[in-house]
Amino acid sequence: MLKRKQSSDGITTLIARSNPKSVIAEQYRTIRTNIQFASIDRNTKTIMVTSPGPGEGKTMTAANLAVVFAQQGKKVLIVDADMRKPALHLRFRKTNEQGLSNILAGNQTLQESVYETGMNQLDLLTCGPIPPNPSELLGSKAMEEFIEEAKENYDLVIFDTSPVLAVSDAQVLGGFCEGTILVLRSKFTEYRATQKTIDLLKSVNTKLLGTILNDREKKNSNFYYYAKKK
Numbered sequence: 105m106l107k108r109k110q111s112s113d114g115i116t117t118l119i120a121r122s123n124p125k126s127v128i129a130e131q132y133r134t135i136r137t138n139i140q141f142a143s144i145d146r147n148t149k150t151i152m153v154t155s156p157g158p159g160e161g162k163t164m165t166a167a168n169l170a171v172v173f174a175q176q177g178k179k180v181l182i183v184d185a186d187m188r189k190p191a192l193h194l195r196f197r198k199t200n201e202q203g204l205s206n207i208l209a210g211n212q213t214l215q216e217s218v219y220e221t222g223m224n225q226l227d228l229l230t231c232g233p234i235p236p237n238p239s240e241l242l243g244s245k246a247m248e249e250f251i252e253e254a255k256e257n258y259d260l261v262i263f264d265t266s267p268v269l270a271v272s273d274a275q276v277l278g279g280f281c282e283g284t285i286l287v288l289r290s291k292f293t294e295y296r297a298t299q300k301t302i303d304l305l306k307s308v309n310t311k312l313l314g315t316i317l318n319d320r321e322k323k324n325s326n327f328y329y330y331a332k333k334k
């Protein structure tokens with residue numbers, strides 16, 4: 105039986121759902137538009153959200169992007185492919201008793217494992233029990249088959265991932281995902297880490313659809329704007 109679990113920040117971090125008229129929700133919609141432009145000449149159905157290190161906003165970004173794509177009418181599956189530190193279940197106030205790892209181990213089907221989210225167009229696949237060999241599982245034939253099945257059942261599949269520089273999982277998954285969104289955290293992610301991450305992502309078969317500068321202070325917006333133009 106699936107049970108509900110409370111989480112302290114589930115509401116605030118899914119702001120695109122709880123407060124769709126907010127400035128932040130509007131920014132997620134702008135990112136959605138930019139992703140659509142970046143993938144205009146191909147029908148991108150699989151997108152992974154990643155970043156160089158931990159705590160930069162991958163999970164928050166992935167969850168909110170899934171919400172705004174679903175609000176647009178797309179049938180979306182969001183998948184927790186961070187098999188080191190799964191967190192999507194907390195955002196959606198679910199437990200992590202079952203999920204992707206069960207499917208990859210051949211113990212469960214996609215239909216048996218997905219959660220409803222309260223939004224018609226959005227389903228959630230949590231990580232499930234943490235396996236001992238995440239990168240092996242993410243690069244497996246079973247993963248490839250799971251992605252094919254997910255693409256048949258959904259318009260868009262969004263993956264939350266582990267940090268690129270910590271482990272090879274995101275790179276491995278990048279081999280299966282048509283597009284990648286790179287999240288950087290303002291005043292936190294270092295330039296060299298960003299460069300290294302982009303280089304690593306370039307070496308796999310995924311298109312960098314865009315980079316999100318997360319947590320940028322509003323008062324600095326002019327500074328960044330002018331700094332860029334120099």
Ligand SMILES: Nc1ncnc2c1ncn2[C@@H]1O[C@H](COP(=O)(O)OP(=O)(O)O)[C@@H](O)[C@H]1O
Pocket residue numbers: 113117155157158159160161162163164165191318319320
């Ligand atoms: N723009 C932001 N403003 C405020 N808090 C944020 C912001 N982005 C991320 N956080 C918080 O920072 C923490 C790490 O974010 P998370 O999305 O879990 O990062 P990651 O998945 O990259 O490890 C979470 O507690 C999240 O709520």
Ligand SMILES: [Mg+2]
Pocket residue numbers: 162163164186189191264265
């Ligand atoms: Mg995360």
